Amino acid sequence: MEVQVKIFTVNKRFPLTISRGTTAQTTNIWVIVSQDGIEGWGEASPFGVGNHSQSTDKIKDALQQVTPILQGFSPLQRQQVEAELIKLQVPSAVRAALDMAMHDWLGKRVGLPLWQLWGLERDRIVPTSVTIGINTPEGARTRARDWLKFTDIRVFKVKLGNPDGIDADRKMLLAVQEEAPNLQFFVDANGGxxxxxxxEMCNWLADLGIKYVEQPLPRGQETSLVELKQHTSLPIFVDESCFSNADIPLLANYVDGINIKLMKSGGLTEAMRMVHTAKAYGLQVMFGCYSDSSLANTAAAQLAPLADYLDLDSHLNLIDDPFVGASIHQGKVLPNDLPGLGVQHSASAT
Known part of the structure; x- marks a missing residue:
């Protein structure tokens, strides 16, 4: 198979602030695998977690390294390709882009969308949350109003872990709840x-009826989750602490669920393994995203019928998404009936 790599930059409609900083723009990578006149598309987007960073340059360099090697494989050889990429220790975002591209190629080859190829049911897909970043109370109110005007949503995920402390967190969350009293709320502290x-915050959030808290403690402090679990009834999910299925057995006694992201996991293949591993341990699963376009989020949406919660909103916050795929309907990100991922060029893309 032939592999092409193309760079594109996307800009956020609303810059997003979390406990680790603010993002307004990212440069992502579009990966195209070709064989027998069929193209499969994938996306790699940069991300950082603690001292673990996968920059655009690091991803691009790794793709250039493996492209000549991949010419000896077919898109049908996903297992062999995955083993080769793991052996070469390429970043997980590289594996994610290539894995989703090979899945897309397969779906196009057989003429079926992936969700249907896997025997999944779109009517099981739950509404996605959309994110309110760290802000002043009035700024958060404005952001909530913007979201409510912009798209049909049912769930807010509110980013806490404000550097100004938990009093600032409380004021901001209450402001958003007052602005949208009929919506469901999740909270993500990003280890802040x-x-x-x-x-203190988990017990306060439980009293407010928040559904769960995500990554309350920093990556690397997983053993402290044991004590946290003993002092709160609020369900705890982990994101930064869980990259692949190998992490799940180590976390299963401390948490109630995991956040699966394609860039962390290394693609749809590993995401599916993570779902089954988590379920075997009695954990719930959610799918999340980084600064992904419609390409990667539509790929994740193919697995959405398996998720208890969804946070696939990054593409909804882009002003220049070069792709179009899954649509938003009654707050749900729904994959379409087109073969493979079902992603096409956006009419506004240049």
């Missing part, structure tokens, strides 16, 4: 709390 703050 100490253990004592996490205990």
């Amino acid at each position: 709390w100490s253990l004592s703050d996490a205990v």
Whole structure:
């Protein structure tokens, strides 16, 4: 198979601030695999977690390294390709882009969308949350109003872990709840709390009826989740602490669920393994995203019928998404009936 790599930059409609910083623009990579006149598309987007960083340059360099090697494989040889990429220790975002491209190629080859090829049911897909980043209370209110005007949503995920402390977190969350009293709320601290703050906040959030808290403690402090779990009834999900299925057995006694992201996991193949591993341990699963376009989020949406929660909103916040795929309907990100991923060029793309 032939592999092409194309760089594209996307800009956020609303810059997103979390406990680790603010993002307004990212440069992502479009990967195209070709064989027998069929193209399969995939996307790699940069991300950073603690001291783990996968920059656009790092991803691009790794793709250039493996492209000559991949010419000896077919898109049908996903297992062999995955083993080769793991052996070469390429970044997980590279594996994700190539894995989704090979899946897309297969779906186009057989003429079926992936969700249907896997025997999944779109009517099982739950509404996605959309994100309110760290802000002042009034700024958060404005952001909530913008979202409500812009698209049909049912769930807000509110980013907490404000560097100004948990009092600032409380004020901001209450402001958003007042602005959208009929919506469901999730909270994501992105590892921005100490253990004592996490205990205090989780109990306060439980009293407010928040569904769950995501990544209350920093990556690397997983053992402290044991104590947190003993002091709160609020369900705890992990994101930055869980990259692949190998992490799940180590976390299963401390948490209630995991956030699966294609860039962390290394693609749809590993995401499917993570779903089954998590379910075997009695955990819930959600699918999330980084600064992904419609290409990667539509890929994740193919697996959405298996998720308890969804946070596939990054493409909804782009002003220049070069792709179009899954659509939003009654707050749900729904894959279409086109073969493979069902992703095409956006009419506004240049």
